[in-house]
Each structure stands twice: as C-alpha cells, then as structure tokens.
Amino acid sequence: MTTDPATDDRSPGAPDRPSAATLRDVAEAAGVSKASASRALDPASQYVSSSMRARVLDAAERLGYRPNASARATTTGATAMVAVLVSDIRDPYNAEIVHGVIEQAGASGLVATFAGTDHGIDDEIRVVRMMRGLRPHAMILTGTRSGSTVSRASLEEELARYTQEGGRVAIAGDDELPFDTAVVPRRRGASALVAELFRLGYRTPALIRPDHDAEAARQWEDGVVEAAARLGMRIGRGAVVRAPMTRDGGYDAAAGLVAERPGRFDVVLAATDAMAIGAMTAMRDAGLTPGAEIGVAGFDDAVGTEDVTPGLTSVDLALARVGAAAVELALTGPGDLRRIEFEPRVVVRGTTPARSS
Amino acid sequence: MTTDPATDDRSPGAPDRPSAATLRDVAEAAGVSKASASRALDPASQYVSSSMRARVLDAAERLGYRPNASARATTTGATAMVAVLVSDIRDPYNAEIVHGVIEQAGASGLVATFAGTDHGIDDEIRVVRMMRGLRPHAMILTGTRSGSTVSRASLEEELARYTQEGGRVAIAGDDELPFDTAVVPRRRGASALVAELFRLGYRTPALIRPDHDAEAARQWEDGVVEAAARLGMRIGRGAVVRAPMTRDGGYDAAAGLVAERPGRFDVVLAATDAMAIGAMTAMRDAGLTPGAEIGVAGFDDAVGTEDVTPGLTSVDLALARVGAAAVELALTGPGDLRRIEFEPRVVVRGTTPARSS
DNA sequence: CTGAAAGCGCTTACAG
DNA sequence: CTGAAAGCGCTTACAG
Structure with missing residues (x-):
C-alpha cells in the first residue's frame, strides 16, 4: 500500500482520435x-x-x-456506472450473481464495470483504489475473499474512503464485511431442503460435505444439522462424510456410504450438485436406482440437475436475484448494514419421491 | 433505431457527493x-x-x-477502458473468454466494462450505442449473435460509426463480422483430436453431435470429418448420431450406438464434454468400461473432464487466450480484418489409451 | 525544471 | 422558453 498512489494506471498510447460528434x-x-x-x-x-x-x-x-459520458461525469461528479469486483468470473456461482448485477444495473441506466480480483484480497485492495478513480455510483463486491486480517482491514479502509467520497458499497455474497449485504441464503436453503425432505417422509439423512472448511460448506452443514435436529431426524455418527468437492468426490463418498452403512440412511444430501451427481452414479454402480431405495439431493441448482435421470432434487439459491438486490441496496443507500436475504427455493425432482412411510 | 438518441441513459438521482481529493x-x-x-x-x-x-x-x-478518470478522459479524449459485449456471462464458454479479456485489459492498464446483450442482436446495437458514449479505447464482442440480416447490418453500421470516431473493434469468437478477430479454433481442434486418435491406433470413430445446427457444432463436425477423410478413417453411415446437447443427450446417443452397432466403432467422439460424460455413463451401464473396449473423447475441456474416472480425453480451446488475443488485436490496431487463431491443445486422458492394433 | 493559461465536452444556475 | 457564462478536474503546449 505504499506504492505510488495514482500513478499506475495511465492509459497506453492512445491513438489519435478522430473526433466524434459533440x-x-x-x-x-x-x-x-x-x-x-x-x-x-x-x-x-x-x-x-x-x-x-x-x-x-x-x-x-x-x-x-x-x-461524452466522461465529460458529463466530470460535470456531474459521478459516472453512470457501477463497479463490480468479482474474484473469478469463471466460477458459475459468481457468473450467476454477476449476471444479476448486469441486468439490474442496466435497468437503472447504469453500465457495469468489472475488475477481476483473482489474486486475493490484496489484489482487491488495488482494484478498489483503481476503481475509485472512475467515480462510480456504487461498488459491488462478490465472491468470497481470503486473506490476512491486516489485508482485510486495509480493504475495509479503502472502501470506507470510497464511501466518504460519496460512493456506495454493497456486498453480494456472504455476510462478512460491514456494508449493506445481499446475503446468499445458504444456511436457510439447507434447512428448507431438510424440512421438505422430512415432509416427503425421509427420516435418516447421510451427508456428503466438502473436505475443506469454506464458509459456504459450513453454512450448508449448519443449515442441515439445525433443521434435522429441530425436526427430530437422526444423523448418525458415521453418516457425515467429507470428500473433495467434485463429482468424483461425491462418487467415492456415496460408494463408501452404500458399502458401510446399508439400510442406515434413507437419503443422501450432498453440498453441491456436482457431488450429488457423482453420488447418483455410485449408487447405480452399486445396483441401486437413485430415488428408488434411497433419495438424493444436491444444492445450488446450478448445473446439470435436469440433465440427469431422474432429475436431481436441489435448492435454487436465486443468485441472480442476489446480485440484483446488491445493486438495489447500493442505489437506495445510505442505510448502513442492511441485510437482504431471499427465500431459497427447494426444487423437488425425481431423486426424492415421497416415501410411503 | 429511431428512438431518442442520446436521451436514454441519464444517471438516476445521483446523491450529493462529498468531495474526493482533487x-x-x-x-x-x-x-x-x-x-x-x-x-x-x-x-x-x-x-x-x-x-x-x-x-x-x-x-x-x-x-x-x-x-478523476472522467476528467482525465475528457481531457485526453478516450477512457482507459475496454468495453466488452457478451451475450451471456453465465455460459462457461463466454466466461472463460471474458476472463482472458479482463486479465489482458488489466495488464494493459485498462479496466474492462461490460454490458450484457442477452436479448439478441438488437440489444447489442443498443449497447454499442450506449458504450460509444464512454469513449472506450476498444470494444470486444464475444459470443454468437443471432438476428436478422437487417439487424446485423445495423450492428455493423453502429460499429463502423464507432471506429470512425477512433474506436477499435475486435471479435473473440467466430469469424463472422468484418473486424479483427481472435478465432476460436474449433474446426482445427476437432481435426487435431482426430489426428491424435489416429496416432493412438483408433480407426473407426462414431460421432455424437448436437441436434441443432449452430455454427459451433458444424465446425466441430467439419473438423472431425475432414481429418478422418484425410487419414483414411471410416465413419460409417449410422455412426453419426444427433442428440440434445446435454449429458443425457450424450447418454442416450451412446446407449443407442452400443446397442445398435456393436463392434462397428472403436471410439466415440462427442461434440461437448458434457455429452461425452453422459456417453461414458451409458457405456458403463451397458457393461463396458470407457477406454477399455471403446475410447471416448469430448471437446472444449471446460468442465468436469478430470472429475470422471478415467479422465476424459478432450480438446482445450484456450478460450482465455482467445479473449486476451482479442484485446491485443484491438490495442495494436489499426489493421483491419486480421485473424489470430491459436493452436488448440489435445489433452489425452484415460478414456483413450493407445490401441495395440 | 516550473507555472499561468487554455481547453476538453458537458451541465447548470443566472439573467433575460 | 432561451442563451451567455462559469465551472467540473484534468492535461498540455507555451513561456519563462
């Protein structure tokens, strides 16, 4: 943060520009x-x-x-623009949120400007600084950030600087920064899923969760466990398996569950759809039909849930709406530390038919 | 195109903006x-x-x-910005290209500004108009566009207007607009894949292609057929199957192939990785191990190819590089109608072991 | 090496 | 309803 301020983003050799109509x-x-x-x-x-x-x-x-938008902006003081900071646009999760941001910004007559912050929180700080120069109406941060406490403090400081200049900040994602936030309803979604499964007659879930301790994974598990406890569903000791957050991770975990705990669970919950789809294959390979003997449910309803047979029950987190909501929060400020959280939608498909218990 | 010019994007009630340091x-x-x-x-x-x-x-x-970037821009005439027009950011294919654009723009000291054009070519025209006001150094168009010939002409006209004002235009994607283009090497990639399979000892491919006639699908098929012909590989009459471009589409197509043409092909080529992964499952369900008796190869190497067992042979189209190359083209102009095309990379994995022919 | 001045393309009180 | 003028925050010849 002690690098030359304001000197690092001069534009490269601008071509001689024929004049546009003025x-x-x-x-x-x-x-x-x-x-x-x-x-x-x-x-x-x-x-x-x-x-x-x-x-x-x-x-x-x-x-x-x-x-000329720039001339207008130097007159009016702010650019008709919302700046979006996204960790990795290739992550479908982020892409969905970003899509919502673009749409909502467009609807408000603003264009969305992006900067990738793949390289962690320090990169994000750098980007906030750069974006500040654009004087956007608002900045939207999305994606999870990792980094030291020091870095996080610097980030908050840089954002605070921006708000002092009249900018607005909103978060689309996890509730971890002291600004207005459109929260991704992960925990609530997991709880709703479990409640729906209970209603369908399931009583003894097994869990496949990522083997790393990301906030997202924790929230999912918390939501599941909490609802299960509330409803009196049993989650046995060996019924929570950790696995790599991939299709194959789900496959292996489910294979293990089927082999080691036959008859001890009636539905498999996986923390992501990809893991759930892997689990379905494992069950097939073990001679079981997903949905017939044992239910399967994924999470996030992002990709492929309708492409498998039977369709995979999942939870739609309405991420595009989360992105759109963040823009709205930013544009209707000030109102610090507001929280918006949508009701996630449990989507029941063929992998979890009603049990005739 | 006869709507009020220049009157549609005034920014919404800008808050009173405390002053930033000047x-x-x-x-x-x-x-x-x-x-x-x-x-x-x-x-x-x-x-x-x-x-x-x-x-x-x-x-x-x-x-x-x-x-203040705006003030600087009104002085210098152009904004340190590249505008990106993308049809749908949620499409992993686009997201990958866009990622490359963001990175390359950042490396050139420019920020990337986006606008979604989900709603077809007319939307795109509108967006070009709007973006023109930002006076970006360049505009990058990505994704395929559909629309009438009239609309396409209007789009070209609007883009021409922009270049007359000194802007630069480049395309990242298919070669279909009269501007510098970083071409996605689909056809070439398909040919390279077939050549590699030939080298590995495969001789009688079966094809699973999408049941719609998108340009992308056609290029893939052309590339495959051309290389096969050149190398003297036989593609039988019934060996080209059309199916929905999904995992299940691939499953059904492969199931059909296995049932109807046993022994008549030694490798299945699918137009997308998702279809190929479905095909693998179908083969398993038919008692075959993908790679053992029959090879399988996908295309695009986008998602999940390493998550299946065995790993899926595929072609990496280096889409991020395509995006980056488009930015470079735009920034090193003028030089109309240049073409850049990268060598795609065939990634051989477990589904296509060498045949001991 | 440094400063006073003009100018970029807009918008917005301020007077008619 | 309309116009002349000032001003937004910069950059860049032009003179020292």
Whole structure:
C-alpha cells in the first residue's frame, strides 16, 4: 500500500482520435445554443419548446451523436456506472450473481464495470483504489475473499474512503464485511431442503460435505444439522462424510456410504450438485436406482440437475436475484448494514419421491 | 433505431457527493502548481525534479488521492477502458473468454466494462450505442449473435460509426463480422483430436453431435470429418448420431450406438464434454468400461473432464487466450480484418489409451 | 525544471 | 422558453 498512489494506471498510447460528434456540433446543426441543446437532449428537462426539442433530437440522430459520458461525469461528479469486483468470473456461482448485477444495473441506466480480483484480497485492495478513480455510483463486491486480517482491514479502509467520497458499497455474497449485504441464503436453503425432505417422509439423512472448511460448506452443514435436529431426524455418527468437492468426490463418498452403512440412511444430501451427481452414479454402480431405495439431493441448482435421470432434487439459491438486490441496496443507500436475504427455493425432482412411510 | 438518441441513459438521482481529493488539493498540500502536480504524478513525465515528485507523491498518498478518470478522459479524449459485449456471462464458454479479456485489459492498464446483450442482436446495437458514449479505447464482442440480416447490418453500421470516431473493434469468437478477430479454433481442434486418435491406433470413430445446427457444432463436425477423410478413417453411415446437447443427450446417443452397432466403432467422439460424460455413463451401464473396449473423447475441456474416472480425453480451446488475443488485436490496431487463431491443445486422458492394433 | 493559461465536452444556475 | 457564462478536474503546449 505504499506504492505510488495514482500513478499506475495511465492509459497506453492512445491513438489519435478522430473526433466524434459533440454537443456543439449538434447545437450548431440545430441552430441553437449548447445550453438549449443540452436541455433538449435531457428527457427530464421541463422548459423546452417541443419544436426546438424536435430539431435538436433530429440533428443528434443525423450526426449519430452520443453524449461524452466522461465529460458529463466530470460535470456531474459521478459516472453512470457501477463497479463490480468479482474474484473469478469463471466460477458459475459468481457468473450467476454477476449476471444479476448486469441486468439490474442496466435497468437503472447504469453500465457495469468489472475488475477481476483473482489474486486475493490484496489484489482487491488495488482494484478498489483503481476503481475509485472512475467515480462510480456504487461498488459491488462478490465472491468470497481470503486473506490476512491486516489485508482485510486495509480493504475495509479503502472502501470506507470510497464511501466518504460519496460512493456506495454493497456486498453480494456472504455476510462478512460491514456494508449493506445481499446475503446468499445458504444456511436457510439447507434447512428448507431438510424440512421438505422430512415432509416427503425421509427420516435418516447421510451427508456428503466438502473436505475443506469454506464458509459456504459450513453454512450448508449448519443449515442441515439445525433443521434435522429441530425436526427430530437422526444423523448418525458415521453418516457425515467429507470428500473433495467434485463429482468424483461425491462418487467415492456415496460408494463408501452404500458399502458401510446399508439400510442406515434413507437419503443422501450432498453440498453441491456436482457431488450429488457423482453420488447418483455410485449408487447405480452399486445396483441401486437413485430415488428408488434411497433419495438424493444436491444444492445450488446450478448445473446439470435436469440433465440427469431422474432429475436431481436441489435448492435454487436465486443468485441472480442476489446480485440484483446488491445493486438495489447500493442505489437506495445510505442505510448502513442492511441485510437482504431471499427465500431459497427447494426444487423437488425425481431423486426424492415421497416415501410411503 | 429511431428512438431518442442520446436521451436514454441519464444517471438516476445521483446523491450529493462529498468531495474526493482533487489535483488542486494535492498541489496545494505539496505547495506546487496544478501543472507540476500533474506531471509529478505521471510516471512517464521527464521534466520533474525528484524532490518535487517526492513531495507531491507524499501529499497524494496522505490525501488518498485518486485522479478523476472522467476528467482525465475528457481531457485526453478516450477512457482507459475496454468495453466488452457478451451475450451471456453465465455460459462457461463466454466466461472463460471474458476472463482472458479482463486479465489482458488489466495488464494493459485498462479496466474492462461490460454490458450484457442477452436479448439478441438488437440489444447489442443498443449497447454499442450506449458504450460509444464512454469513449472506450476498444470494444470486444464475444459470443454468437443471432438476428436478422437487417439487424446485423445495423450492428455493423453502429460499429463502423464507432471506429470512425477512433474506436477499435475486435471479435473473440467466430469469424463472422468484418473486424479483427481472435478465432476460436474449433474446426482445427476437432481435426487435431482426430489426428491424435489416429496416432493412438483408433480407426473407426462414431460421432455424437448436437441436434441443432449452430455454427459451433458444424465446425466441430467439419473438423472431425475432414481429418478422418484425410487419414483414411471410416465413419460409417449410422455412426453419426444427433442428440440434445446435454449429458443425457450424450447418454442416450451412446446407449443407442452400443446397442445398435456393436463392434462397428472403436471410439466415440462427442461434440461437448458434457455429452461425452453422459456417453461414458451409458457405456458403463451397458457393461463396458470407457477406454477399455471403446475410447471416448469430448471437446472444449471446460468442465468436469478430470472429475470422471478415467479422465476424459478432450480438446482445450484456450478460450482465455482467445479473449486476451482479442484485446491485443484491438490495442495494436489499426489493421483491419486480421485473424489470430491459436493452436488448440489435445489433452489425452484415460478414456483413450493407445490401441495395440 | 516550473507555472499561468487554455481547453476538453458537458451541465447548470443566472439573467433575460 | 432561451442563451451567455462559469465551472467540473484534468492535461498540455507555451513561456519563462
């Protein structure tokens, strides 16, 4: 953080730029003053004769005029833009949130500007600094961040600086930073899933969870365990298996469960859809039909849940809505530390038919 | 295209914005003129005494100064920004390209600005108009576009307008618009895969291709057929099956092949990894081990190829590099209608062991 | 090496 | 309803 401030992002050799049509061009073409042209172009402006407006609009159309957003921004002080900081756009989870952000921003007349922060929290700090120069209306952070406590403090400080300048910050994701947050309802979703399975007649779940301790995994497990306890469902000692968060991880874990605990569970819950799909295959390979003897449910309803047979029961976390909600929070500020959390949607498919208990 | 020009993207009620530190603030704090402060902050500027530069840098750091990118842009004429138009960020294919774009833009000191164009080519035209106002250095278009010929002409016209204003345009994807293009090497990749399989001893491929006629699918099939013909591999009449472009589509197609043409093919090529993974399951269900009796290969090496057992042979299209290359093309213009195409990488895994023919 | 001045393309009081 | 003028925060010749 002691690197040269403000000196690192000069643009590279800008080509000589032929001129685009300018407000003055439009004004001249329409035979009016720049001030009038500006007003005529502003739909919100009241005091404009419709005849002049028509002439100006016509001239603008003819010239292919597009107002220079930068000039406008230096006049008004802020850019019609929301900046999005996303750890990795290739993660389908982030992509879904980002999609919601883009849509909502567009609906609010703002464009979304991105910067990747693949390289951890320090990268994120750097990006916040850079983005500040753009004077966006808001910054949306998404994805989980890892990094030292020191880095986290620096990040918060940099964001605070931005809010002091009038910027708005909102988080789309986990509830871990002191700003307005659209929370991904993981815990709640896991609980809702378990409640639905209970209603369908399931009583003895087995769990396949990631072998790392990410916040997301913990929330899922907490949600499952909490609902199970509340409803009086038993989760046996050996019924929680850790495995790599992949299809094969799910396969191996389920294979183990089927071999070692036959008859001791009536439904397998996996922390991700990919793991659940692996588990389905393992069950097939063991001579079981997913859904027939034992139910299977995934989580996140992101990919492939409808592509398998039978369809995989899962939970739709409405991530695009989370992204959109973050934008709304940011744009309707100030109101620090608000929380928005959607109701996740349990999607019951063929892998969890009702039990005739 | 006859809607009000230039009147549709005024920003919503901008909050009263407390002031951010400004160049004048820095200059005053350092006791120098604005001009000097500006130069001191510009690493490329030669004529600055190091003592003054130090004082200015120090003041900037203290004040948390970030140059106002908009003001700079209105002075220099262009924004340090590349605009990316992407049809759907949730598509992993697009996400991968976009990732490359973000990285490369960042490396060039530019930020990437996005707009989604989910709603087809007309949406894209609208977005180009809007983006023009931002005066980005370049616009990168990615994803396939569908739309009428009229719409396509309008899009080209709008893009031409942008280039006349000094903007640069590059395409990352299919070669279908008259601008510099970083081409996704689908056809070439399919050919390379077939050649590699030939080398491994395979002689009689069966094909599973999507049941729709997207350009991407056609290129894959062309690449396969061409290489097979060149190498003298036989593709029987009934050996090309069309199926939905999903895991289950691949499953059903492969199940059919195994049942109807036993012994008539030694490797199954699927147009996507998802279809190939479905095909693997179908083979297992038919009592075959993928790779043992019959080889399997996917395409695109996007997701899950390493998560299955054995690992799925596939082709890495290096989409992130395609995205990065598009940025480079755009930034090193002008040079109309250049084509860059990378060598795709065939990734041989367990599903296609060498045949002891 | 440094500073005063002009200018980038807008918007917005302020006077008509 | 319309226009002349000032100002937003920068950069860049132009003179020292």
